[in-house]
Amino acid sequence: MTRQRLIAFAGAASLAVPLAGCISVDTPDKPIEINLNVTIRQEVVVRLQKDVEDLINQNPDAFPQQAPKQ
């Protein structure tokens, strides 16, 4: 039981650490800068598209008013 708890805690902690790393921004008003030089290969798009669509549909707070395609 204690061991199970420990594993669960370690699991939660390992999840929380990278998340916290992303969320804890000192100046939330600082805009995320636009990098015009980013590129992407089509095979990467193909590989990511389904997961990204799910991500968008499952997080309406981060993607408000994203009504389905018109």
Added chain:
Amino acid sequence: MTRIIWVALAATAAATAVSGHAQDPVAAARSGGTVGERFDGYLGIVGDPGDSVRRQVAAINIKRRSLYSSLAARKGVSPQEVGLTAACTTLSRVAIGELYFTQSGGWRRRDAGQAAPVPAYCTQ
């Protein structure tokens, strides 16, 4: 008579309060042309939408960056690549009259009769 006026005023105030909350300010800014989707998968600001909208856009973008980063880690790609792929969906949902930011052309408005500004690398 005075009482009737007060009741009418109160009703108007209540209706205004309700309609004020009915639409999300970021959504209003989006249709008003001060907030739009960017090609990199984030929301952008054009002109001055006010501090409240500015803060909400920043908060949304921080959430997006967090979501992109965790998916990127799972798939072994960069968060930028996830953002560019997300733009395939977010840009496909830009409504007529809304602004969007392209990699080469800056801010543009989707006019009536124009197709959604989906980047060429996106799969249909």
